[in-house]
Amino acid sequence: MTQPLLDVRDLRKHFVTRTGRLSRARKVVKAVDGVSFTVGVGETLGLVGESGCGKSTLARTVLFLELPTSGEILFEGGRVTEGEAKRLRRRAQIVFQDPYASLPPRMRIEKILADPLAIHGLADRAAIPERVVQLLRDVGLGDGVARKLPHQLSGGQRQRVGIARALSVQPSLIVADEAVSSLDASVRAQILNLLKDIQERQRLSYLFVSHDLGVVKYMSHRIAVMYLGEIVELAPADPLYERPLHPYTRALLSAVPSLGRDGRGRIRLEGEPPDPGDPPSGCKFHPRCPLAQPICSQTAPELKEWLPGRFAACHFALADIEPKPRPETAT
Amino acid sequence: MQVEVGWNGERKERGMRPHDRANEMLEEAESRLGRGEISRRQFIRLTTAFGVTLAAPGFLAACDVGDDAAETPTATGSADGGEPTGSVRFLSAENFWADWDPYQANALSQFRLNKQIYDYLLDFPTGDLSKPEPMLATSTEQIDERTWEFKLREGVVFHDGAAFTGEDVKASIERASGATDVEVVHAGSWVPTTVEVVDDLTVRLKTERPFGPLFSALFNTQIVSAADLAGKAASLKNQPNGTGPWRLVANEPTRKVMDANMDYWAGPPRIKEMIWEFVQDPQTRLSALQAGQAQAIDRVPPEHLEIIESSDDLMLASVTGIENVNLWWRPGRFELRDTSPEFRKAVAWSIDRAALTENLVLGQSAVADSFVPAGALYYEPQSPAYTFDPDQAKELLTAAGVPDGGPEFELWVASGFLPRAEQVVQSITDSMRQVGLKPKIITTDIAGMVDDIFSDDGTGAMYHISWASSGDPNGALAQLIGPGGVWSDKDKRVHSLLADGAAETDPDRRGQIYSELQQHLWEQTPHIPLYYSDFTIGHTKKLVDLRVLPNQFETYFYPASIQE
C-alpha cells in the first residue's frame, strides 16, 4: 500500500472546562479520545456522528487549529508539529459549515482570496488578481463576485468562496467540516457536486465531516463512525451502509428517515448520548446498546478489523452474522 | 492670624527665645507665624499677628470702666426676662479646621466659635481696639510701661460650675503669651507676659518688654479655666469649658451645636440652641436661608446681595473688613518689579479700582488708599489715589525702560477664596493689557497658591490675596513686609519703623510712626493695594441684635434674639 497522505495515530484532544461561571471545579472532556485513521491520496474519508461526538474537534485538531493533547499526525509522510503548522496550512485546508460566519464580513471577496496567496507568497502581486479570477471560475463563480462583500452573496455563493479560499493555496487535503449542512437542499447538491468535480480535477483528498449519513455516503470512499470521541466503526462506504458491524452504526442508519420506508424495523435507541465529560465505563455505547452484555460495561472494545477493510469497536461486531444470535436481542 | 490645627502641643523647643530687641521680636514673630491652616473655599483671611497697641494713661483714664455690669453694653442678655427660645442655624463659609485646644489654633473659624463659648478680659463692641469695654475685667489700668492691672468680675462661673478667679487669668495669659514653658501658637502675637494674682479679683500683667498691641492680643485671648489648663489637654480639645453664653454640646467635624448657658453672668442668651455648620457652596447657603432652614449665613457674595436686600424676610449685616486685598508682588521673582519703582507705579496706574468695587466686589468694599486697612488703628488715607490712567502708566513704563510693558509675568488668583476673585483678576488683567503689561492669570485653589508663594520653586510674580487682622497696624504689616516676610523688600526703613511701632506704647508716638510708614510705603508702592473687602452676613429679619464686626470677622450671637 502506498503511503497515505494523512496518517493520524492515537490522537487525543482533551478539554479542561470549568463547570460553572464562578466555580473552580474542573472537568476533563475527552472530545477526541485515541483516534487513528488514514486518508489516502485522492481519497475521501467520511467522518460521521451525532452532535458532541467529537468529529469537528477531530477535524480541527488534524489541522492543528486545536493543539492535540497527545498522538501523532503524519502528513505527506512527515510528522507535523506545532511549529510546522504553517507548512501544514500550505497543503491542508478547511471548509467550514457556516458560509455566513466563515467569511470575514468586512472583506471583499478578492481580498479574502488574495490574502492566503500573499501569506504564503504563492503569487506575485501583479499575478494575484488573475489568480483570484481563476479561483472563482474553478468554483463556478463569475468575476463579478470579486468586488463584492460576503453579505451580498447567497449562501451557496459564499460556500463556493469558502471552497475557493481553501483551494487558493493548492492543498492536497481539504477538511470539510459540515460544509453543506447549513445549505438548502437545492443548493447543497450543487456544492457536493462541485467538491467531487474538484477532487477529480485536482486529485485532492477530503476528510469529509458530516452528521448527514446520506451526504457522507455520497461523498466518501471510506467512512468512520464516531461516538463519544472514539471511532466505533471504519469501513468502505457501501459495505458499511449495507451491513453495519457496530450496533450504533446500525441504529444510526435505521433512524434516518428515508423515502419509501415507513420506519418499521427501526432500531429505537434508549436514552440520549451521555455527557462527554462523564462517559460510561467500558464500551461507551453500552447503556444504549440493544446488544449489551456484562462485559460491555467493563471492558472497552478495541477497534478491530473483523472483516477485510472493516473495523469495528464492539465485542459482538459479528453477532448477527455469526450463527449464534443471543437470546437477549431476539426481541 | 495664625492657625494651628490638630496640634497637640508637643512641639519641640525651637531654639530661639524672645528677646528684648524689637528686630529680634519681629523675627521671632515671623518664625512663629505659620502653622496656618489654609484651604481653598474657605474665606479665612490669612491674618497676620496681632498689632501692638500702646495704651497711654490718658486713654486708660478715658476707658476706665465701672464695676456695674448692667452698664456695659454687652451685658444685656435675657435680663429683661423670658426663657431663651428658638434655634439659630448659622452656615459658615469656612470649614472648622481647628480643634478646641486653647491657643493652639488661630483659624478665623475657631476664633469666631471661641467667641460664643468663651469670654475675654475685654470686649470691643464697636470694633475699635482703642475703645475697650468690660467683660471678664471690669476695669483696667496701666501701671507702667510693662505693667497692667485688671479688676475682675465677681460671680462668674465656668460651664463646669467652677468659679472664675485670677488664677484662671494667670494660667490663660501666661499660656497664651508663651510665658509658661509651653509653646503655643498664640505666643506669636504676644510677648511673654507673666501675671501676678494680687487677690481673687485683681491681676497684674507684666509684659517682658514694652508691648504696644496688648489689647489686640487680649482681643484674641479667651480665658480658660486654670484647672483645665493644668489637666490633660486632650479633653479640652473636644470639650471647651468657658464662661461664655453658650456651651458646646455636639462637636462634629463640620457641625458644632451649642446650648444656652443659663448661668451666664450677663443673663442667659435669648437663643436656646445655636448650630454652626460649614456649607461650602454660597448658593446652597443662600437656598437654605431662603428656605428658612438657616437663620444666618456667612459671606454673602456680591451677586446674592440684591436677592437678600429685596427679600421681605431677609436682611444683610455688612461691614468693611479690616483687611486689604492687594496685588502682592513676590520679591525675587520678577526683576523689573524689584528694580524699578517706575514700573511698580505704572502697574498701580493701570488698574481701575473704583470700577472694581462698584461693579464687582460691591457691598461695603472700599477703594484702598493706604497699606494700613481702613478700620484699623492709625489708618491714614494716602495720595495720590491711584486710578486707571493709561497715559501715565505708559509714561512710567517708558521711564522704566519698557515702553512695550515688559516681559510676561504670572498673576495668581485663588478660586473660591476672595469674593469674585477670578472676575476681579480678569478685569485687572484686561486693563493691564491695555497699557502693554503682560500678566498671565494662573487660577488655583488657595492651597496651591500658598504653596507657590512660599516654595523655592514657585513661579508666581504677583498674587491676588488679602491678609486680615484684628485691627492693629502691626498685625496688618509686620509679618508681611517686616524682616523675614516673604513680601519684604529688605527695606531698612520699613523694618525699623515696624519695630518701633510694636515697641511703642504711647498712642500718639505710635501714630506718628505708622503715619510715616504709610507714607513711605505709598511712595515706594512695593505692592498694589486694591480695596478693603466687604464682610456681609445674611440673616432673617427675625434675628435681631446680631453683632457683626470687621475684626477677625467677629459674628457674635449674644445678646441676639429670634423674634416671633
Next chain:
Amino acid sequence: MSGLATTRADELTAAAAAPPARGRVALRRLGRRKGSIVGIAGLAVVASVAAFAPLISPYEPLAQDITNTLAPPVWAEGGSLEHVLGTDSLGRDVATRLAYGARNSLAISVAAALIGSLLGLITGLVAGFFGGWVDSVLMRLGDMQLAFPFILLAVVILGVIAERTVLHLILVLGVPGWIVYARVVRSRVLAEREKEYVTAARAVGASGPRTLFRYVLPSVWQVIPVIAMLDLGFLVIVESTLSFLGFGLTPPTPSWGSTLAEGRQFLVVSPWLPVLPGLAIMFTVLSINLTADGLADVVDPRLTKGSFRRQMLRLPSRYNRDRGDDQPLLRVRDLAVEFPLGERVVRAVRGISFDLERGQTVGIVGESGSGKSVTALAIIQLLDAPGRVTGGEILLDGQDLTRIDRKAMAALRGRRIGMIFQNPASSLNPVLTIGFQLTETIRTQLRLPQEKAESMARDALLSVGIGNAEHILRRYPFELSGGMNQRVMIAMAMAGRPDLLIADEPTTALDVTTQAQVLEQLRDVTRASDTSLILITHDIALVAEYADAILVMYAGQVCEAGPAETVIRDPKHPYTRALLDSLPRADTPSGARLQAIPGELPDPTIVPRGCPFAPRCPCVLDISWEINPELVEVGPGQTAACHLWTPDEARGAAR
C-alpha cells in the same frame, strides 16, 4: 451625574452587537429616523457655531465692559441688540462667550472621546484577542477604575493642577474612558474570535497580528462611533460638572461648563446667565444622544423589531362560510402574508390554499424562504411584527382566524390550536422550571386548580414517554437535552387536547437518533387524540415517513400538493422532482451523481413575473416567464402549479 457615569460604563456597552449595516444602507437607515435627523442637524449647528466662533461673534471672548455688567438679553426688559444675549458679571458678551465656549467644550469632549476610544480600542483588541493574563490584568484594571469614582479621580488630579488647560481636561476626561470602549471591543473581539472566519484566517496561515488587524478589527471598530457618540454627550456634561465643582478650565477661558458655573451664582438676579449655557449643554447633548441613537440603530437595528402585534384583517371575506357538513377542520384559502421592511416588502406567502381533515397529518416542505414557517405562524396568528396577513382566510371549523379579535384568538391557542417550535430549548422560558411552565399551561387551558394541574402535568409527561416525571418537573430547560425539551413541548402543546397541532421543524435541532424518537412520540400522541398535525420541515424524507399529505412550497406558493406517497413516488412538479433527485440518500448507490438544481433561491423581496421556479427549471416554457401557473389537479388528490400540467393550449404550444 452618577447616572451618567454609569451611562458611560454600561449602557453603552450594550449599545451594539450585530454586524452593522454599511455605507449607504447605514446612511439611509440613519436618515429614516426623524430623531437622528434632528440630532445631526443640531450637531451641525453647534459644530458650525464652534468652528466659526471668531466670525460670528460680535466681540472678543475676553473683552470686558465693567460698566455694563449683567445686561439682560434682547428679549428681556432693558435688553438691547448690542448684546443680544446680554452680558455677564464682567460685562462680557454672553453670545460671544457661548460661541467660544462651544469651541472649547466641543474640543475637549471630542478630543477626550477620541483618546478614550483609541486607548479602548487598542486595549480591548489586545485583551480580547490574546486573552490569558494580558486580558486578566487589563480587565482587573478596568474593574478598579470602575470602582473608583470617575469624578473623584478627575477632581483629585485637576485639583492639583494650577493652570488647567484644554489639554489637561482632555487627558483627564479622555483617558479614563478607555475601559468603556475596551469592554465593548473586548466582548466583540471575543465573539468574533469564536467565529469561523477567524479560524479560517488561521487555517490559511495568517499570523496572530494579521488576523487581529486584517480580519477582526474591521468587524469590531464600527461599535466605536456609537459609543463615542454617547460618550461625547456624557463628556459634555462631565466637563460642565467639573466646572461646577471648581475644577474646569481655568478662567477666563470660556467653556459652557465654566460659563454655567460662573452664571449659577446669578440664578436669581440674572437667570439667563446660567440658563443659556444650560440650554446650550442640553441642546448639544440632546443632539448628540439623538444622533447616537440613530447610529446605534444602524449598528444594531434590534430596537425596531421584535414586538408582537397582531392585526385583525379588515378586508371582507370572499368566501361563503355556510358550507355545510363537509367543512374540513382547517381550510386555508388564498392566504397572503407580507413583511414590510422599510421601502421593501417581503411577500412571504403569496396566496396559498389547502385543507386539513381532522386527524390528518400534512407535511409542508420547502427550502428557506419558501414561506412554510410563516404559514404556520399565520395560522396560529403569531406573526412577528411587522408581518401581517394581507389577504385570504384561515377557517378553523368555519371560524375565520384572521377576522376574530385578539381575545378570541388567544382563547383558541392552546385549546384548539397548539404549536411546537424548532428550537425546544429556547421555546421554554429559561428561568422557570419545567413543572412551573407545564402546570401553568394546564391550569390556563383546562382551568384546573393547582394540585390537579400538577398531577396532570405528571401524566402529560408520561404520555410523551418521560418516565421520571417528578424529577423532570423540577428541572430547568437548560438542564435537559434537546430531545427531552421537545417532548416537554409536545406534552405542553397537547395538554389542552387541541384539534390542530403545528410542528415547525420540530426535529431540525436534534440528532438523528433523537429525531426518530421525538417524531414517533409526536405521531403517537396526535393519533391518540385524533389531533390534526401540520408538520413543517425542509426534509422531504421526513414527510414521506410521517405525513398523510404533503404540500411542497416554493417562493411563498404551493407548487405541489397531494397524498404523501403519491407525490414522492410520482412528483409532477419539476421542482418537487428536482428536490427529490438532489437529495443524497443512504441508499443512493455509490458513484451516482446528484441532480443539482442550478441557480439560487429567489429573493423574497422581488415578486417574480411568471413562475417563480422558471429561472431554475429544466423544463421551463415560454409561458412560464409570463404567467404564474395556478394549482391544477394532476392526479387523484394531487395538484401541481406548473404550466406543464395546465390542460390546454399553453402546454401544447410549448411542446
Next chain:
Amino acid sequence: MLGQALRRTAQMTLVVFGVVTLVFFVLRLAAGDPARLLNQPGTPETIVQQVRERLGTDRPLLVQYGHYLADLARGDLGVSFHGGQSVRDAVLEALPNTAALALVTIVVASTIALALGIAAALRPNGLVDRSVLVYVAVAQATPAFWLAVVLVLVFSINLRWLPAIDLTGPKSFVLPVATLVITLTPVLIRTVRQSFLETLSEDHVRAARARGLPERRVLLVHGLKAAALPLVTLIGLQAGFILAGSYVVEFVFNWPGIGKLTLDALASRNFPMIQGGVLVAAVAFVLVNFVVDLVYAALDPRIRLRAS
C-alpha cells in the same frame, strides 16, 4: 460554593486594594505637601518638618504606604489632618446617609424605570413609547447640578414645599432623590425597554402565547422575569455609583454623606479623610456588585445551578 466565595472575596479585595493604592499615590504624588499647606505662609522649615513628622508624611513614600496598609488591616483608617477626628467614625457616620439616599433612589428609579420601560416596550413607536423616549433624551441631556439648583429654586424657595438642604426628615429626600432619579432613569428605562423588547421577541414568549397563556401572564411572568436580569445588573452598577459618588447632589443639598465628606476633605487636602471616603466607596461598589451577582444567580437558575 466555599471556593467560589473565597475567589470572589479575593477578587473584591484586589479591586479595593487597587483603588486605595491608586488614591494613596495620586494624592501623595500630585497633591503637594500637606504640611506646607497646613502651615501659615512663612513658617520656618523646622516647623513644617515637625508637622510632617506628626502627619507621618516625612517618611519615604513606601514606608508611609506600608504603615497605611498595616493600619488598614487593623481597621484603622487614621485620623483627620484637621481636628484629629477618627476617619472611621466620620465615614461610618456619613455612610448611612448616603446609603439611605441610594436606597430610596434605587427603589424609586427602578419602579419608574420598570413602569415606563415596559409601557414603552409594549407599543414600540406608539405614543407612550415616543413620550418616554423624549423624556429619556431630555433627562439624559440635563446636567444634574443644574437640575438640582432649579429644583431647589422652584420647590424650596418659591413654593416653600420642601427643604432646600440637609437631611432633616422624610421630606428632605424628595429633591435629592428627584435629582438622582431624573439622571438615573434614562439609562434604566432604556435598558428595561430594550431587554423587554428583546425578551418579547424571544422564542419562548411566542411559545407561551402559542400555549394560550393570557397576555398579562405572558408579559408579567414570562417577559418580566427574563427582562429583569439586565436591569438587576445595571441597578447594581448604579447603586455602586450612587454610593461611591453622588458628589454633586450631596454638595448641592448639603447632604451629610460620603460624597460631601470626600469633596470637603479634598478641598482641604485631608488625605486620610479622602482615603477613607474613597475606600468606603470602593468597598460599597464591590459589595453591591457582589450582592447583585447573588441576586442575579437567584433569579437565573442557569447561573445558580451551573455554579454548584
